[in-house]
Amino acid sequence: MATPSASSSVIKRQAVEVHPVDDIDRLMGVCRRIGEGLPIEEILSEILTEARRLTNAEGGTVFAVESHRLRFVCCQNDARPDVVYKAAPGEGHCPIRGALGSNSLPLDSTSLSGYAATTLQTLRIDDVYDLPVGAPYRYNSAVDKSIGYRCVSMIVTPLLDARGEVVGVLQLLNKRDAAGNITTFTAREQRIVEGVACIASTSVREAQIREQQQRSHLDTILRLATAAEYRDGETGDHLRRVGLYCETIARACGRPRDWARMLLLASPMHDIGKLGVADAVLLKPGKFTPEERAAMERHTTIGASILAEPKDDLMRMAERIARTHHERWDGKGYPAGLAGDDIPLEGRIVAVADVFDALTSKRVYKAAFPRDDAFKAIEDGAGAHFDPDVAKGFLGARSEIESIYEAFSPDAPG
Amino acid sequence: MATPSASSSVIKRQAVEVHPVDDIDRLMGVCRRIGEGLPIEEILSEILTEARRLTNAEGGTVFAVESHRLRFVCCQNDARPDVVYKAAPGEGHCPIRGALGSNSLPLDSTSLSGYAATTLQTLRIDDVYDLPVGAPYRYNSAVDKSIGYRCVSMIVTPLLDARGEVVGVLQLLNKRDAAGNITTFTAREQRIVEGVACIASTSVREAQIREQQQRSHLDTILRLATAAEYRDGETGDHLRRVGLYCETIARACGRPRDWARMLLLASPMHDIGKLGVADAVLLKPGKFTPEERAAMERHTTIGASILAEPKDDLMRMAERIARTHHERWDGKGYPAGLAGDDIPLEGRIVAVADVFDALTSKRVYKAAFPRDDAFKAIEDGAGAHFDPDVAKGFLGARSEIESIYEAFSPDAPG
Structure with a gap:
């Protein structure tokens, strides 16, 4: 778009402006550094860091288009590290929310970012407090005022997907020169930022496709695993809660996000082996004979056989869970009587989540436990039925566990 | 795109080297044009087209690293359009295979592409028939000889993923100048090609993650849907074959690849409603009473209720299939007695695939039909039991159907 004459017109920057290899190098560097398979929030945070590094911008913000609004995903500001913010996936809290009320x-087009998003144009502004007369957008100085900051120069560029639709906005502010003074962004920097935005857009779209696939995969697992308990009268909410409890406990126990996410998908298959238990046993009202109890307990090994010869990590985890979720920390569980660390961690986590959910659920033959009593039961079982560390992680995440319970229990008391 | 100075310079190349804005523009254009959500083969084919366009290269080839070899994915050559080749996903045929024997x-490092892949370096060669003395690689002229072509100039660059591991190789050949003469690639063109390769690598990695996710999703569906037929004694191979038959029929009926792929995933859930049929009916040897038959036929509506309120297209399709795969073209099927186009296409396709698979499978109460008889039965049922167009598509794809049968039937005769 800009020609050589344009780049020489800024002041006397020709010497600095002409490094074609550097520019491609920089974009290639960005391209290489953005990890694949990351959640959208992580990608956008990395992109903001890269764009700031390439332009020496003191701060910046990334917005994602969601439900016809621009949602803050992350902001960074070297001068005000307290303002640094990164949304966790699915999380909505934002420290500058107070200043904006949202x-x-x-x-x-009334805001700078909204203008870039709706017109699909990049704005390069020397001083946001001195905007062109008649511009449709205005700068909202509420954030500056609330944090005692002065925003001056800015680049605002839309993130577009392959169909040319806007998926977000990248905003950079207050470029610093070599001496550390605030200065204006150049046309060349605008170009580089647009290049970075272009690369980012592709990654964001891929991440959206991936996340849609993951939701679809989870939906399939929940439906089919729930269907497997059709004769049992189990509802989909039970397995959804167990999955979410497990993910929460895994994070509370310090497991990586990917592992916790895999557990969310694998854990709903823990009782799949009930498919192999005859109606006469599964549906029997009243007490089991020892033979019937043994037949019922075989749902663990039948489940493991259904999930055997796993082709990937997800099935490998699901097979271990099916096999070991009725083992006990003290070795008194079934089917193998494993104890302590011999029980895979995923089995120990599902044991806590499954028992807690059974206690807090109404059954034909019993009322739901009061929630406090159910937490107490897990606490009491630590070191005997349950891995004490897992129980501790579970109890430490009580508020998240309660949120899940409330969100997915149609007959939750109160 | 080219500036006046660029187009006027073919010999004096220094002037051409300095156009940072153009280079970024070009890379951004590539970035925008590569569609997301595409199979790896499509991405690599698009990348080759883009890289050739940017460098005016007459031809080129892309290889993907698979099982410690470099597999041809596509080659293009404007001078020899007959040599143009693009691998279909999963397909191995290649027209230049004859010349290379593979x-x-x-x-x-004995080949140019292998050298780039193993050293992670770009090769830029003025004449492949005049390589440096002592170079570890040599040019294999067998393809040139077999197609009567003379390859001269070449760029060969590795495609790297985010961890710096090689995922493929991009090879461009015979740059044409404005007059159409073969000339050498410049250092700047090498840079641009490396930029394109960098962008491509990200897309390829994302595609690999996506395809891995899809395989995992299919594996989950096959296992859980097979488990649902646990009491029935059904094997995983049955549902895998039905899924693959359905995908093949859909393609033969001219449905788009994405739709056929979705059918591959959705169709194995067609009998999920058998979970809701009591042992006393499902496992009854001998004839059903009318009441038992009605209970058995309810597996269609039970299946539809398990898959009800779909959140995405996959479940929507699976629900329709569960509900309608026992309808007949002539209206004599169940549960609703729908006829003709009132039966969703996916239900009509599964009907053919499911019946063919049942006929060709051994059951406790019957031997497997000879394959010719099973094809004949589908042919005979066209217009009565089956949609005649679907039956025609199925019969037209007979060789692919037989390949699937042979690959996934442990007890296939002969």
């Missing part, structure tokens, strides 16, 4: 902006 | 190369 963690999102309307998708219209 | 559709892949060893991953070592």
